[in-house]
Amino acid sequence: MSYDDGMTTLSAADLELAHGVRMAVTRLARRLRNQRADLSLTPSQLSALAALDKHGPITPGQLADHEKVQPPSMTRVLGVLEEKGLVVSTPHPTDRRQKVVEVTSAAHAMLVADRRAREEWLASRMAELTSAEVAALRAATPVLEKLIAP
Amino acid sequence: MSYDDGMTTLSAADLELAHGVRMAVTRLARRLRNQRADLSLTPSQLSALAALDKHGPITPGQLADHEKVQPPSMTRVLGVLEEKGLVVSTPHPTDRRQKVVEVTSAAHAMLVADRRAREEWLASRMAELTSAEVAALRAATPVLEKLIAP
DNA sequence: TATTGTTATACTCTATAACTATA
DNA sequence: TATAGTTATAGAGTATAACAATA
Incomplete structure (x- = not known):
């Protein structure tokens, strides 16, 4: 892959892979969201609750800042x-x-159970993959994480 | 990976990989969304516009159905x-x-440019990967697509 | 005087109900 | 009579402005 320093142009192959990754990641994320059980919470409520679960006991002001x-x-x-x-x-x-x-x-238990259910759905989908495909997924996961990093 | 026919239990290793994939995919999708330029449209407006761009000239009723x-x-x-x-x-x-x-x-041009900008961001991130990491990504993309299918 | 959180109020977004035009 | 789309109106959700309590 060519190095992009902001001056050089990205190659067509670079952009094609980026296109494929973007499509796949975006669509799988949507599928995962759709697997979420109905918790009878609005998006704001669920987001605030999840943030509170993750970032521990905090003040309403801090939570408002975090949730923008x-x-x-x-x-x-x-x-x-x-x-x-x-x-x-x-x-x-x-x-x-x-x-x-x-x-x-x-x-907390509700949030854990919901995450677990989505992961079980994903695991059941992965059960239909060949072992080579699973290996490819396993190898790519840390790479996806690296792309997120900074 | 064990085969899940709905009767057997998923293994801990299955769920661990599913956990890693879910985290990575969800977070990268969020990063990609955050790269979206401000188009001064609400989520509903943007979603409807994108659906209209994708599914061609249709009636308001059909679009309302599609957008639920x-x-x-x-x-x-x-x-x-x-x-x-x-x-x-x-x-x-x-x-x-x-x-x-x-x-x-x-x-249409606005939507294309916006997608292109996000893919350029992703490609520039990928420019910092080793060739082995890029290969891992390339191998995993069709697997991610297979998971989405239905 | 500055800051934290709440209450008062307005605006945006979406829904249901009622209406108009056409099939 | 049924259907496509619009207009009227109400219910959530979030914002800004004003307020109360405390630092």
């Missing part, structure tokens, strides 16, 4: 999630203006 | 796209209740 929404929007999202018993809030240990929210164990 | 929205919603989306000069509508050739909408050449 305004604080009043996060107030509403957290209100719904708390009503559903998916998050709980506790007073901030040192600053009484703030509070700290975290996912409940029920919400 | 109600006809009145599509009326509004198409109104915006028409105002922006991205779609044009013509009378239906045989049924005067219907009409046919299609993307303008400007909109």
Whole structure:
């Protein structure tokens, strides 16, 4: 593959492989999303809950920053999630203006089960591959991760 | 890889590979989405425009079905796209209740340029891979496509 | 005085219901 | 009478502005 320093032009072969990778990755990601069970949450609610599960107990302001929404929007999202018993809030240990929210164990279990179900779907699809195809997939996974890196 | 006929249990190794593939594919797809230029369109508008570009001149009703929205919603989306000069509508050739909408050449060029830019970004990322890594990617692409199929 | 979070209010997007034109 | 599309209206969701509590 040619080296692109911003001055040279990418070769047609480079772009053709990039096209194939983009199409395959984009479509498989969509298929995986479609396998998601109906959790009766809006995209914003699910995204906030997953971020909270991943980044541990944080304040609503920090979560709003992470999710790139305004604080009043996060107030509403957290209100719904708390009503559903998916998050709980506790007073901030040192600053009484703030509070700290975290996912409940029920919400964590729900998220884990959902990820697991999608991975089981993918594994069952992979069960129809030849061993050479599985090997190709295994070899490519770290390469895909490397593309994501920076 | 073990064969899953719906009765046997998936092995831990199967699920581990599925986990790695899911993570890599999901994250790379997100990175690719983030590379999208700001086209000043809402997700619904962009999705409808892309579907219209792909599936040729069709009626608003067909487009609403494809996009899984109600006809009145599509009326509004198409109104915006028409105002922006991205779609044009013509009378239906045989049924005067219907009409046919299609993307303008400007909109088509915009979509092509946007895809091209994302593929150039990906190609520039791939330029930092070793030739063995590129080969692994090339070998895995048809496998990813096979997983999507149905 | 500055900051965190909430409440008040407006705007956007999509849905259902009602309407118009045509088959 | 049934169908395609539009208009009227309501329900979510998010934003900005104003407010209350605390640092």
